[in-house]
Amino acid sequence: MQRNNFGGNIRVHPQSMYTPASEQEVLEIxxxxxxxxxxxxxxxxxxxxxxECNDVLLDLRRLNQVDPIADGESLLASAGAGCQIKHLLSELERLRNWTLPSLGLITEQTVAxxxxxxxxxxxxxSMSQYVVSVRIAHYDSASGKATVTEISSGDALRAARCSLGCLGVILSVKMKCRPCYNVEEAFHEHERLADVIAAEDRYPLQQFFLVPWRWTYMSQYRRETERPASKTAWLYHWYRYLTIDISMLLAILLIVRVLGIDAVIRFMFRRIIPAFVIRDWHVVSSSSSQLVMEHEQFRHIELEVFVQKSDLESAMSFVRQTLCIAAGTDNAIDESYREQLVSVGLETQLNEVSGIYCHHFPICIRKVLQDDTLISMASPAESESQEDSAQAWYAITFTCYSGSRDQAAFHKLGSFLTHSMAALFAARPHWGKLGYLQPDKLRALYPQFEVFQECCQTFDPDGLFQNDWTSELLRNNR
Ligand SMILES: Cc1cc2nc3c(=O)[nH]c(=O)nc-3n(C[C@H](O)[C@H](O)[C@H](O)COP(=O)(O)OP(=O)(O)OC[C@H]3O[C@@H](n4cnc5c(N)ncnc54)[C@H](O)[C@@H]3O)c2cc1C
Structure with missing residues (x-):
């Protein structure tokens, strides 16, 4: 019995696997x-x-009911743990003309x-912020029997909002919803990061890409609007799908996996790909079509690190210099860059990544507002959380389309970037993406990690809902 993850880098081979159809069945298992x-x-x-899982695996895809609930002013929805986000969105729209306040780039994931x-x-x-309660199956500490607890307040809720599966089996999640809304979108190219950030006031939902080898920023300007959907919205979505989601990726796959010529990659990003991006075509369409892309079409691996706004400018120049060194295009290392590495004792590690890998995908950067959670990547950097939008985090994503046999160079570079950026900018790796940091370094990035450990201890004192990785992470080295 074996299942592979989307990226093909993890194989899950449990001794037993179940797809229960009810909460009662989960408790019996x-x-x-x-x-x-x-x-x-x-x-x-x-x-x-x-x-990862070696013993008993539960896949809750059959727990996928969606129940919208209007609770006074609040619009809420209870969704089964295994409900895919795309199913939740279509049900909310069909039943009440509601949607979710926050979405990732794809909607294939389950709610849990x-x-x-x-x-x-x-x-x-992040989506975690909008969770108001979670039903969890775990063992009752007195009787040792399986039981269900609904978590709806305090540190337990803040832990359950992003728990890495460590509290027990999530059965359902109640989340905030909102009425459906439209988003205006247009592409715009900037030379300087400061200009991209300045556009946030007008386009608060924007995401942007550092285009490697051209070193400009391509912004996807986005803002909520009262305006109705554009007549050309269908054309725009076809254009975006065919050029960005399909043609650009096919070209990258051809060059990276078949030709393997770095100079062609660099030429393509300098000249060809930007030529296909239509700038300033402002199109209005529903949030669920504008905010979602078809990024799951082709298998790939991803690393993502979160830095705070105050570190973004330095982090991006660090990324640019590192990618040039990794591709062997920059032999003259900037003195301030070298000093940064010396200050965190990583100068010699740089030699190991020099000239080994030519990055071949735009680096996506997204602003994430501070969450009221214990360990989501956008949780507070200080133990006392402050309600301040200046506390926003920026997620920087590195995507690799090399075939699985040629991914070693990306892993080396990813490890270097993760370690150096954690040391220099307290950068937090995405819990769902490639991770290279040791547990003690991960714990140190989260001032409320101990509170999270205590919550896990309460719900799972014997560590029965852990795998080897989460066990090491939760080990209490205070
Ligand atoms: C193409 C692609 C695009 C992506 N885009 C984004 C993006 O835009 N933004 C972003 O932040 N992330 C993105 N991701 C990452 C993705 O959203 C997360 O990794 C997410 O956790 C995957 O959800 P899943 O349903 O596949 O869960 P899995 O990957 O199967 O599991 C994730 C974790 O949830 C736990 N879990 C799952 N179900 C339960 C349950 N019922 N009870 C307890 N624990 C449970 C698992 O144990 C595991 O720890 C992307 C991933 C891919 C492949």
């Missing part, structure tokens, strides 16, 4: 397997070790999977 380690998966769209790793889009909080 837990009682039957008491003493063994139990983990859940959603759609295995994570690249991280959070999905998406919130468990702090899945996010741009310009809003």
């Amino acid at each position: 837990l009682d039957r397997h008491h003493g063994q380690r139990i983990r859940c998966v959603g759609r295995l769209h994570s690249w991280s070790r959070a999905v 999977g998406a919130v468990s790793t702090g899945t996010h889009g741009s310009g809003k909080n």
